[in-house]
Amino acid sequence: MQRVYSHENMTILSSAKNLLELNGIDCFIKNEYHASGGHVGWGAVPVELWVYNEQAADRAISILDKELNQSTDLPDWQCKHCAEWNAATFESCWKCQEIHPA
Numbered sequence: 001m002q003r004v005y006s007h008e009n010m011t012i013l014s015s016a017k018n019l020l021e022l023n024g025i026d027c028f029i030k031n032e033y034h035a036s037g038g039h040v041g042w043g044a045v046p047v048e049l050w051v052y053n054e055q056a057a058d059r060a061i062s063i064l065d066k067e068l069n070q071s072t073d074l075p076d077w078q079c080k081h082c083a084e085w086n087a088a089t090f091e092s093c094w095k096c097q098e099i100h101p102a
């Protein structure tokens with residue numbers, strides 16, 4: 001077994017897990033209960049994503065690298081309607097709901 005990813009945010013980790021499962025890689029989450037249970041401070045114990053098969057670890061890491069960094073590579077966009085700036089992941093303007101002109 002090998003750890004391929006870790007993050008304090010359970011939502012992000014869950015999507016990482018889904019991603020690997022979609023690619024046919026068996027994986028499991030460690031420290032899940034620490035992170036979501038609130039027994040320790042938020043973020044004190046990063047949740048970890050592990051693969052059962054070490055042979056799949058390299059592939060898993062490259063999949064996660066590619067997919068999870070994708071949105072952060074995109075530039076922020078400026079709304080044509082109200083000129084407000086929006087994060088690349090927003091599909092519509094947070095202020096006036098104008099749809100992203102992509």
Ligand SMILES: [Zn+2]
Pocket residue numbers: 079080081082083084093094095096097098
């Ligand atoms: Zn706007």
